[in-house]
Amino acid sequence: MSESQRPTKDANRKKVAAPRTAREVALQVLTQVEEDGAYSNMQLHGALQRSELKGADAGLATELVYGTISRLSTIDYFLEPFVAKGMKKLQPWVRNLLRLSFYQLYYLDRIPAHAAVNEAVNIAKKRGHQGISGMVNGVLRNVLRRKDELKLPEHLPAAERIALEHAHPQWLVERWISQYGEEVTNAMCQANNEPPSVSVRVNQTKLTRDELLSQMHVAQVDAIPSSLSEDGIIVRSGGNMALTDWYRDGRLSIQDESSMLVAAAVDPKSGMRVLDCCAAPGGKSMHLAEKLGLKGEIIANDIHPHKAKLIEDQAIRLGLHTIRTTTGDALEMQSLYPAASFDRILLDAPCSGLGVIRRKPDLKWAKQAEDIEDISKLQLELLERTASLLKKDGILVYSTCTVEKQENEELIRTFLKKHPEFSEAEPILQGSSNASRAEIGLQILPQDYHSDGFYIARLVKLG
Numbered sequence: 001m002s003e004s005q006r007p008t009k010d011a012n013r014k015k016v017a018a019p020r021t022a023r024e025v026a027l028q029v030l031t032q033v034e035e036d037g038a039y040s041n042m043q044l045h046g047a048l049q050r051s052e053l054k055g056a057d058a059g060l061a062t063e064l065v066y067g068t069i070s071r072l073s074t075i076d077y078f079l080e081p082f083v084a085k086g087m088k089k090l091q092p093w094v095r096n097l098l099r100l101s102f103y104q105l106y107y108l109d110r111i112p113a114h115a116a117v118n119e120a121v122n123i124a125k126k127r128g129h130q131g132i133s134g135m136v137n138g139v140l141r142n143v144l145r146r147k148d149e150l151k152l153p154e155h156l157p158a159a160e161r162i163a164l165e166h167a168h169p170q171w172l173v174e175r176w177i178s179q180y181g182e183e184v185t186n187a188m189c190q191a192n193n194e195p196p197s198v199s200v201r202v203n204q205t206k207l208t209r210d211e212l213l214s215q216m217h218v219a220q221v222d223a224i225p226s227s228l229s230e231d232g233i234i235v236r237s238g239g240n241m242a243l244t245d246w247y248r249d250g251r252l253s254i255q256d257e258s259s260m261l262v263a264a265a266v267d268p269k270s271g272m273r274v275l276d277c278c279a280a281p282g283g284k285s286m287h288l289a290e291k292l293g294l295k296g297e298i299i300a301n302d303i304h305p306h307k308a309k310l311i312e313d314q315a316i317r318l319g320l321h322t323i324r325t326t327t328g329d330a331l332e333m334q335s336l337y338p339a340a341s342f343d344r345i346l347l348d349a350p351c352s353g354l355g356v357i358r359r360k361p362d363l364k365w366a367k368q369a370e371d372i373e374d375i376s377k378l379q380l381e382l383l384e385r386t387a388s389l390l391k392k393d394g395i396l397v398y399s400t401c402t403v404e405k406q407e408n409e410e411l412i413r414t415f416l417k418k419h420p421e422f423s424e425a426e427p428i429l430q431g432s433s434n435a436s437r438a439e440i441g442l443q444i445l446p447q448d449y450h451s452d453g454f455y456i457a458r459l460v461k462l463g
C-alpha cells in the first residue's frame with residue numbers, strides 16, 4: 001500500500017460530537033495531545049474558542065487539562081491496578097477519561113466525587129458502548145472506595161521517589177539531581193506542578209509602576225509590585241489582563257518576572273544600537289525599547305518571516321518607535337552587518353524550555369536527553385557567530401528559559417574559554433542567594449521566586 005493510500009490516523013478515528021461540557025473539552029484536548037503530540041496550550045486555546053464555555057467552566061476545562069498532564073505518571077501509577085487489561089491497552093480517549101476523572105477525585109477538593117464519576121460515565125456512554133461505560137464506572141467507584149490506600153511506596157531510591165511523587169520523567173530527575181542535588185531537585189519538581197503566577201510589565205514610557213498600581217487598586221485588582229523587577233507587577237486576582245484597557249492601550253504587557261530581568265541586564269542607553277537576535281514574539285525587544293527611550297535603535301530579528309508581524313503589532317500597541325524588525329537566521333548575521341556593529345546584543349536563545357514546565361507541562365513528557373544535546377550545539381554556534389558583531393566594551397546578554405546547565409553556565413564556560421576577548425560583566429541580582437546557583441551568570445529556578453526557571457549571562461567584550 002502506498003503512503004497516499006494508507007488510511008490516516010484521522011480517517012481511523014470515530015467521528016465524535018463536538019464537545020460541550022468542560023470535561024468533554026478537556027478530554028478532547030488530552031486525547032489530541034497524546035495521539036498527535038499536539039501542544040496542550042494551543043489545543044486548549046482552540047478548543048475553548050470553538051466551545052461556548054465561559055468563566056468557571058472554561059476555568060475547569062483548563063485546570064483539568066493542565067492538572068492531568070502535570071500529574072500524568074502519578075495518575076497512571078495509581079490507576080494501573082484498577083484496570084484489568086492495563087492502562088496501555090485502553091483506547092486513548094478511555095485512558096484520558098479515566099485520567100482526568102482520577103485527577104478530580106484525588107487532587108481536587110472542590111468537586112463532589114459523584115459529579116466527577118457521573119460525568120465520566122455519561123461521556124463514556126455517549127462515546128462508547130455499554131461495556132466501556134460500565135468499566136469506567138467500576139474503575140472510578142473502586143478508586144473512591146480505596147482512596148485512602150493510594151499511597152506511594154516508602155523507601156524508594158531518591159530519583160524514583162521524586163519522579164513518582166511529583167510526576168516527572170525519571171531520566172530528567174536523575175539529570176537534575178546530578179546538577180543540583182536531591183533537595184533542590186525535589187523543590188524544583190514540586191514547584192513545576194504549582195500554577196504559574198500572573199505578572200505584567202508596566203510600559204514606563206506611558207506611566208509609572210505606582211500609577212498603574214493605583215489604577216489597578218481602584219479597579220479592585222489585587223496587585224503588588226514585583227520584588228524582582230522594577231517594571232513588574234504581580235496580579236494575584238483580577239481577571240485576564242490581556243482583555244483589559246491597560247493592555248489594549250499599551251500601558252502593560254504580560255511577561256514573566258524572570259524574563260523582565262533580561263532588559264535590565266542588557267541595560268540599553270539612549271542612542272545605542274541594539275541587536276535582539278531571536279526576538280519573536282517580541283516581549284524582550286519591547287522591554288528594551290521601553291528602556292532605550294526616544295534615541296537609538298533595536299533591531300528585532302527572528303528566523304521566521306511570519307513572526308515579524310507579531311513583533312510589529314506589539315510595537316504599535318505599546319507606541320514604541322525605535323524597533324526595526326528583520327527576518328533572518330542569526331547564524332548568518334555576519335553577512336549582513338560588519339564586525340563590531342552593535343553596542344548591545346541579546347541572544348535569547350531557542351532552548352529546551354525546561355524552566356517553564358509550570359506553563360507547559362507537556363514539555364517534561366515530550367523532551368528527551370538528545371534534545372538538550374542538540375539544542376546546546378546550536379546555542380553555542382549562535383553565540384559564537386553573533387558575538388563578533390559586538391563593539392569593544394559592548395555587552396552581550398545570553399539568556400534561556402531552561403534550568404539545564406549544559407544550555408546555560410556550562411555553555412558560557414566553553415564560550416569564554418574559546419573567546420578570551422570576552423569576560424563576565426558585573427552580574428545582575430548580585431548578593432541574592434539564588435545568584436550562587438551558577439558560577440557564571442544567574443540561574444533562577446522555579447521555586448526561587450515562583451517565576452519561570454531562567455538563565456542570564458552578561459558578558460563584556462574587552463579591548
Ligand SMILES: C[S@@+](CC[C@H](N)C(=O)[O-])C[C@H]1O[C@@H](n2cnc3c(N)ncnc32)[C@H](O)[C@@H]1O
Pocket residue numbers: 277278279280281282283284285301302303304307328329330331348349350351
Ligand atoms: C526563546 S524564543 C525568543 C523569545 C523572545 N526573545 C521574546 O522575549 O519574546 C526564541 C526565538 O528564536 C527564534 N529562532 C530560532 N532559531 C533561530 C535562528 N537561527 N535565528 C534567528 N531566530 C531563531 C525562534 O523563532 C523563537 O521565536
